[in-house]
Amino acid sequence: MATASSLLSAAAVRERAHRLYELGIEGELEHFDVRLDRLPATADFVLSTMRAAYPDLDIPYHSRWRHFEAGDINRWGGLVDASGLAEHPLRFGRAAYDLAIVSVLLDAGAGPDWRYEEAVTGGTYARSEGLGVASFAMFTSGLFSADPADPLRADASALAALTADELAAGLQVSPSNPIVGLEGRVALLNALGRTVAERPDLFGEDEARPGGLFDACVAAAGEASIAAPAVLALVLDGLGGIWPGRIMIDGVRLGDTWRHTKLVTDDATTQLAPFHKLSQWLTYSLLEPLLWTGVAVEDVDGLTGLPEYRNGGLFIDMGVLVPRRRDALSRTWHVDDEFIVEWRALTVALLDHTADMIRERLGVDRVALPLAKVLQGGTWAAGRKVAAEKRAGGAPPLTIASDGTVF
Structure with missing residues (x-):
């Protein structure tokens, strides 16, 4: 019998997504037909996209760190070299986690009209790359730090006090450069600050900062390794309180979990479909700092694909x-619409099957080509590519009203 807490896992995301997928291939869903005859061509398209970007198939993980490299600029590496962070592994890891956590929480869809101009390079970036570069600049400026003498950090007190005007200035928002979900982003970072301050067991007793989670991961790894789903468990436990009021069962905040009438169970979790998209995106982004500091990470494929615009599109x-x-492609949807829930669940399952097809074509296993690399190489890039071919500006096929805390 499933419990509310059991939905706070990647395994639950995968299990319920595949349950809806099985109904889909049997033609028993209300909102989508699943055309499996089109999946091999899709896998081939993704593989060709991977080969074009990574001819040797040496693909990094799909994580926030790729966006810090927009324009082929190694911003993080340059910052580490200039600051001496590499000489202090714990300081390095905490700073990396501070940056990644804040940046990921700012990474919901920006909308088609927003742009960010990087002062140092003069480059202009949009969407996820723009948000990544902008958040990197805000981090290095000390916007999230409570100590002017130590800017490369994010403190609970500074995050809790961050204002919409401050974030708008950092994102270069103006009437001519609007961004979707500004207030939602501010509220999320304010909630992050409050939550971090309330959990010294995870985020540090001496200094409350998101980067304290790095210490928790290192401690959990011990002298062996840590599994990627265990990192997600720490994220969901520590950051569960930041999400807006949504479904709560038995006192458990379920975050990115929504209702679908076809997911019937005989317990309190009936009709619930968990996704934890931003939490999993964050987890992918927290794995690399562990690897960079010599902490082994196992079971990367224990996480799921990310059900969002590009993969789902x-x-x-x-x-x-x-x-x-x-009218599905011409109307505006909301994140709790069953149509969107169904689309996201089918996306999670189809990402698994697409990855399996690609591995079969390459003759490799999950260890050699985990889902994190298929996403990067990969399905996300292929989703953006086909969108650009089909629609001016590369907009995704669906329009979703978002508050900046899901997509």
Whole structure:
């Protein structure tokens, strides 16, 4: 019998997503037809996209660190060299976690009209790359630090006191450069600050900062290793309180979990579909700092694919997922609409099957090509590529009203 707490795991995301997928291939879903005959061509398209970007197939993980490299600039490496962070592994890890956690929470969809101009390089970036570069600049400026003498950190007190005006200035928001979900982003960072301050067991007793989670991961690894799902468990435990009021069962905040009438169980979790997209995206982004400091990470494939615009858009644009409503691609949806819940669940399952097809074509296993690399190489890039081919500006096929805390 499932409990509310059991939904706070990648295993639960995968299990319920595949349950809806099985109903989909049997034609028993309300909102989408699943065309498995289109999946091999989709896998081939993804593989060709991977080979174009990474000819030797030496693919990094799909994580926030890639966006800090926008324009082929190694911003983090340059910062580490200039600051001497590499000489102090714990200081390095805490700073990396501070940056990654704040940046990921700012990484919800920016909308089609927002741009960020980087003062140092003069480069202009949009969408996830723009948010990554902007958050990196805000971090290095000390915006998230409570100590002017130590800017490369994020403190609970500074995050809790951050204002919309301060964040808008950091993101260069103006009437001519609007961003989607500014207030939601500010509220999320304010909540992050409060939550971190309330959990000294995870985020540090002497100094409350998100980067304290690095110490918790190192401690959990001990002298062996830590599994990626265990990092996610720490993220979901420590940061569960930051999300806006959504579904709560038995006092457990379920975060990015939504209702679908076809997911019937005989317990309190009936009709619930968990995704934890931002939490998993964050977890992928927290694995690399561990590896960089010599901490082994296992079971990376224990995490799931990310059900968002690019991955989910790929399957719609390639004809694998066919909406049954004629107006599905022209109307605006909300994140709790069953149509969107169904789309996201099918996306998670289809990412697993796409990755399996690609591994079969390459003759490799999950260890050699984990899902984190397929996403990067990969499905996310292929989703962006096909969107650009089909629509001016590369907008995704679906329009979703978001408050900046899901996508």
